[in-house]
Amino acid sequence: METELIKIETEADEEEIRQLIAPAAKIIANGGLVAFPTETVYGLGANALDADAARKIYAAKGRPSDNPLIIHIADVDDLKKIGKNIPEAAFKLANAFWPGPLTMIVEKGDNVPYATTGGLDTVAVRFPSHPVAKALIRESGCLIAAPSANTSGRPSPTKAGHVMEDMNGRIEMILDGGNCDIGLESTIVDITENVPVILRPGYITVSDIKRVLGECEIDAAIIAADSMQKPRAPGMKYKHYAPKADLTIVDGPIDAVIDTINRLTIEQMNNGKKVGIIATEDTEDRYQADIIENIGKRSDEGTIAKNLFAILRDFDEKNVDIIYSESFDSPDIGRAIMNRLLKAAGHKVIKAE
Ligand code: TXA
Ligand code: MG
Numbered sequence: 576m577e578t579e580l581i582k583i584e585t586e587a588d589e590e591e592i593r594q595l596i597a598p599a600a601k602i603i604a605n606g607g608l609v610a611f612p613t614e615t616v617y618g619l620g621a622n623a624l625d626a627d628a629a630r631k632i633y634a635a636k637g638r639p640s641d642n643p644l645i646i647h648i649a650d651v652d653d654l655k656k657i658g659k660n661i662p663e664a665a666f667k668l669a670n671a672f673w674p675g676p677l678t679m680i681v682e683k684g685d686n687v688p689y690a691t692t693g694g695l696d697t698v699a700v701r702f703p704s705h706p707v708a709k710a711l712i713r714e715s716g717c718l719i720a721a722p723s724a725n726t727s728g729r730p731s732p733t734k735a736g737h738v739m740e741d742m743n744g745r746i747e748m749i750l751d752g753g754n755c756d757i758g759l760e761s762t763i764v765d766i767t768e769n770v771p772v773i774l775r776p777g778y779i780t781v782s783d784i785k786r787v788l789g790e791c792e793i794d795a796a797i798i799a800a801d802s803m804q805k806p807r808a809p810g811m812k813y814k815h816y817a818p819k820a821d822l823t824i825v826d827g828p829i830d831a832v833i834d835t836i837n838r839l840t841i842e843q844m845n846n847g848k849k850v851g852i853i854a855t856e857d858t859e860d861r862y863q864a865d866i867i868e869n870i871g872k873r874s875d876e877g878t879i880a881k882n883l884f885a886i887l888r889d890f891d892e893k894n895v896d897i898i899y900s901e902s903f904d905s906p907d908i909g910r911a912i913m914n915r916l917l918k919a920a921g922h923k924v925i926k927a928e
Contacts, residue, residue, distance in 0.1 A: 579747065603719060604622070610732075612705055617733070619636065619724035622715070627690075641693045671786075676777055697765075733884050764791070778880070781793060818919060819890075824900050827926055832902070849893075850865050852864045852866070
């Protein structure tokens with residue numbers, strides 16, 4: 576299959592976008608696959624209420640069939656079309672954060688096929704804010720099931736080129752809307768029980784949700800260092816975001832981190848390995864290695880989040896054998912950044928002292 580790429584300039588107005596995405600909307604309505612930009616990462620979309628279309632997503636990604644998809648809507652009322660017994664909390668969260676980078680888990684409506692929910696009786700729903708995503712949902716007349724548009728296990732795509740790398744020849748079309756603003760997947764919150772629980776950290780934080788609902792917890796399995804507990808979002812149990820190279824995070828006071836990374840790098844380079852380092856604008860000049868990537872200013876979590884997946888993919892392109900990364904822990908978006916980085920590193924962390 577030939578994958579067609581359609582470029583949509585960021586300055587395009589609503590009507591221009593509608594015209595440009597019309598062929599993509601038709602593909603979705605006919606049961607095909609289209610990758611499209613959202614404010615978080617690129618999604619790989621299909622008609623959420625068509626079981627055959629949903630199955631095509633799993634095939635294109637090589638995704639395990641028990642890993643459910645998020646349904647994207649473009650009107651808060653559509654929540655009622657795919658969920659049932661929807662709690663008041665859903666509308667409070669929608670009011671505060673939709674359209675935007677928040678996914679809610681609610682009880683599944685009878686019309687949603689199990690092919691979309693990976694066999695679960697709950698369904699994940701998100702109203703994205705990206706104008707191209709909204710236009711595609713509205714113009715197709717469908718609700719769109721979309722996981723991140725990467726091959727299963729690879730870092731999520733934050734630009735159309737990343738989608739092309741993974742999906743060329745496997746899907747009908749890619750809508751190129753430039754770089755994603757946020758760069759990490761949406762926060763997932765389960766509101767099917769009394770206390771809301773975050774199943775995947777993201778740009779919307781626990782404190783953001785507490786501000787609206789009064790309380791909110793984090794699924795213990797996603798912060799456990801040993802990763803022995805079973806996470807409640809099926810997708811969080813899979814090895815993910817992993818670059819081909821062996822990634823290790825070095826944590827501790829920054830001067831000790833730099834010394835440790837430089838020492839380990841020399842050792843590895845002496846062994847003939849090609850080494851890459853994930854550094855920051857504040858520290859990049861203090862390293863020596865084959866490739867040093869500046870992920871952004873340490874104080875600017877938003878930029879670090881936005882650059883992470885692209886840097887991991889970049890190291891793959893450049894065939895490095897070993898990657899060392901500084902640690903980016905902090906209570907807000909840092910939690911989401913570290914969650915993805917820890918998974919990419921298979922939880923390998925060295926303490927520098
Ligand atoms: O930002 C995002 O959420 C992006 C864009 C495209 O919207 N999508 C995305 O989808 O990240 P995906 O499929 O890569 O990740 C969805 C996650 C998986 O970990 C999956 O297991 C979880 O959501 N999930 C989906 N439905 C669920 C459910 N009913 N209960 C628990 N977890 C669920
Ligand atoms: Mg994904």
